[in-house]
Amino acid sequence: MTAQEHTVGAIAELTGVSVRTLHHYDEIGLLEPGERSPAGYRLYSGDDLRRLQRILFYRELDFDLDTIGAILADLARTDADRLREQRALLAARAERQRAMVAAIDKELNARKLGLSLTPQERLEIFGSTRLEDNAARAEEQWGGSELWRQRQRRASAYSADDWAEIRDEQAGIHQRLLDAMAPGLSRYVHDAIMANADRSRS
Template sequence: MTYPEADGLTVGRAAALVGVSVKTLHHWDAVGLVRPSGHTPAGYRVYSADDIARVHRVLVYRELGFPLAEIARILDDPSADARDHLRRQRAQLERRAGRLQEMARAVDRMLEALDAGLRLTPEEQVEIFGADWRPERVDEARDRWGGTAQWTQYAERAARMTPGDWKDVAARTEALNADLAAACRAGTAPGSSEANALAERHRALLGTYFDCTHAMHACLGRMFADDPGFAAYFDGIEPGLTAWLRDAIFANAGARGVDPATAAWE
């Protein structure tokens, strides 16, 4: 049938109205699912009101998961029981909804793990990191660095770590602290090969949580000395260790082309 230009909808206008692409309508036309009732004198496809109603019915069945061939059979076969199809599809949707809800709960648990950064209870944290560990340190760190790319990296890595992984990190930390304390007591000179090796071990340990460049390491060394909490921690391991570690980090960074005085977090 040929329509005047003002009657019906061209394929572009029909696609925009129902929210599908022109390519989709062309495909449905080609497979006989929704064929426009006529054309304009210029040869353009024209969709009538009944055609658009059929498009909407196709969209409903497609949203329910019916394949196009079955949709065509339901729409065109008078003997097809649309109610029976819909009842069966509703049962499938209920099962799918249940699976999606469980997946949503799993995602919530993953988000909690990523947000907390530790898959450990406070009791497990104390057991692994020692009696002087304060679980609220995680909250303090999140408040301080939560908006940085490094915190995101830390949270993603921490969420994948098992209690066994954390015990390994705690053991490595304890061994490194003992070696740092021994070097500080022995008067090992920052910038010496031994001190540089210890600084690199310290940077590698930080690399467990996020990628730590030498410039970042220098920034952290400065922060250790300036922050009373960090200073108390390191000096509690060995008197004077905070300043020694800062100087060792600075010297190691300088040996690798980083000026500690101007180092930036990058």
């Protein structure tokens, strides 16, 4: 007996994706059904289904479909390799979400104390990375500039002190941000930021 074949609808129901999505994956060659019925119906094999599940896994991790295709096409990579990589990715995502939950908790807690977090603090919790990322963004835009080369020289010799310096620099950015929003406001926010920097440093 041959392997079981399933129609789009069946696959859709099994996996929770839409029929349109399966059509789409077929169109872009990401998941082509092993067979077609005489009438042109897509018929997915068990292997196809397994492939779909791997696709969905990576999709959940926010990879774009092209990249997913590349990942799945990599024959060199063993199953164990893939599993370990998946584990790392998952763990990282879970950790990040845990951190966001924690941040929300912190905010809720603060509100309970009547000390509702300011937007500035929210930025610190959720967005400090974004600020640091300015540097990365800057690299793309100003990759050739003097300033950047200067930074890069520092970066190539990273020591703990260098990182502290960068962090302080970042705190400076925070300060400018605060000043922009309301000159002279909320010194305690600044303190909080510095305290956080200290904690990260240790």
